[in-house]
Amino acid sequence: MLLQAAKFVGAGLATIGLAGAGVGIGTVFGALVLGTSRNPNLKDELFRIAILGFALTEAIALFALLVAFLILFAL
Amino acid sequence: MYDKILTSPLDQFRILPIFQFNLGFLDLSFTNSALTLFLALGSFLSIAYLIIYPALYLTKADGIFLVPNNRWFLLIENLYLVITSLLFDNVGIKGEVYFPFLFVIFVFVLQSNLIGLIPYSFTATSHIIVTFSLSLIVFIGVNIVGINIHRIHFLNLFLPSGTALPLAFLLVPLEIVSFLSKPISLSVRLFANMMAGHTLLKVIAGFAWSMMKGGGLLFLAHILPLAVLFILVGLELGVAIIQAYVFTVLACIYLNDSINLH
Numbered sequence: 001m002l003l004q005a006a007k008f009v010g011a012g013l014a015t016i017g018l019a020g021a022g023v024g025i026g027t028v029f030g031a032l033v034l035g036t037s038r039n040p041n042l043k044d045e046l047f048r049i050a051i052l053g054f055a056l057t058e059a060i061a062l063f064a065l066l067v068a069f070l071i072l073f074a075l
Numbered sequence: 076m077y078d079k080i081l082t083s084p085l086d087q088f089r090i091l092p093i094f095q096f097n098l099g100f101l102d103l104s105f106t107n108s109a110l111t112l113f114l115a116l117g118s119f120l121s122i123a124y125l126i127i128y129p130a131l132y133l134t135k136a137d138g139i140f141l142v143p144n145n146r147w148f149l150l151i152e153n154l155y156l157v158i159t160s161l162l163f164d165n166v167g168i169k170g171e172v173y174f175p176f177l178f179v180i181f182v183f184v185l186q187s188n189l190i191g192l193i194p195y196s197f198t199a200t201s202h203i204i205v206t207f208s209l210s211l212i213v214f215i216g217v218n219i220v221g222i223n224i225h226r227i228h229f230l231n232l233f234l235p236s237g238t239a240l241p242l243a244f245l246l247v248p249l250e251i252v253s254f255l256s257k258p259i260s261l262s263v264r265l266f267a268n269m270m271a272g273h274t275l276l277k278v279i280a281g282f283a284w285s286m287m288k289g290g291g292l293l294f295l296a297h298i299l300p301l302a303v304l305f306i307l308v309g310l311e312l313g314v315a316i317i318q319a320y321v322f323t324v325l326a327c328i329y330l331n332d333s334i335n336l337h
Contacts, residue, residue: 055321059260062267069270073085 010071017064024057084277088201088270111199115186122147154182158323165327169334176216177330180209181323188269188315192308201269203262210261213326221333231336261325268318272311279304 032050092104158178191198221229233250286297
């Protein structure tokens with residue numbers, strides 16, 4: 001019972017990692033907006049790099065999710 | 076029966092044998108995972124041969140077969156262009172010989188991601204063993220290429236040129252760790268994206284289903300999670316394509332590291 005409760009608390013705590021990913025994705029797209037507004041000609045190229053950055057940052061968020069799943073189901 | 080299907084959002088990842096086959100204590104059954112992998116490998120070839128080949132043949136008679144004459148042709152030419160530009164941007168002319176490898180990697184990951192989006196199908200890339208095998212293939216292959224070109228100088232990979240000696244003691248272990256974590260991060264990224272996305276879809280779908288069963292006002296309100304589900308499927312479609320692209324981009328970057336060192 002106590003172990004079960006601790007698992008849920010732990011899984012909930014693991015999602016705190018999402019804060020960092022939120023900041024990261026915000027930074028990526030904020031930088032994209034700034035870059036595009038300074039030089040609209042580069043829009044396509046910047047967008048491609050931004051999508052890559054977005055995917056890399058999102059993956060970090062998913063590591064937190066993975067930890068939550070591990071705590072819930074694998075331990 | 077429908078209740079049973081929706082009991083757990085993680086049920087969709089279960090590997091079930093289609094044909095049982097045991098060799099001693101080895102379980103060599105043909106599973107739904109293997110079926111999806113074969114479909115992913117075969118679907119692109121099928122498109123290429125069944126649709127483009129006849130099209131080529133027909134237009135050749137008219138003498139203008141260099142112009143893409145249908146949309147499938149255009150799709151495949153665009154895929155070629157995307158991967159070619161990726162390779163030339165990241166690796167340069169030396170990477171040209173590795174184009175077929177990267178093209179197959181991209182198409183394979185893309186197709187298995189997209190096949191997974193069909194309801195009641197199976198996502199092969201949502202299992203870490205599949206993605207880890209893929210990334211290990213990339214990792215080992217890239218290292219063989221690097222060692223073949225640079226021999227002993229391949230060790231330069233662990234020490235950026237022009238580093239001061241005291242700094243080397245700090246940098247070399249760091250570079251080794253980042254080198255060894257390449258295949259792990261490459262595989263976990265794809266696997267976690269696919270698994271998280273599909274679990275999310277199933278959770279929202281189960282939510283809508285239990286609201287629907289509630290009856291009355293709840294039945295009317297279940298439109299809301301269904302609308303969210305509709306949008307999320309669109310997002311997942313994007314993620315499936317982007318992750319295949321990212322996988323290929325990172326394979327290109329690793330290839331560049333070992334061909335051109337740094």
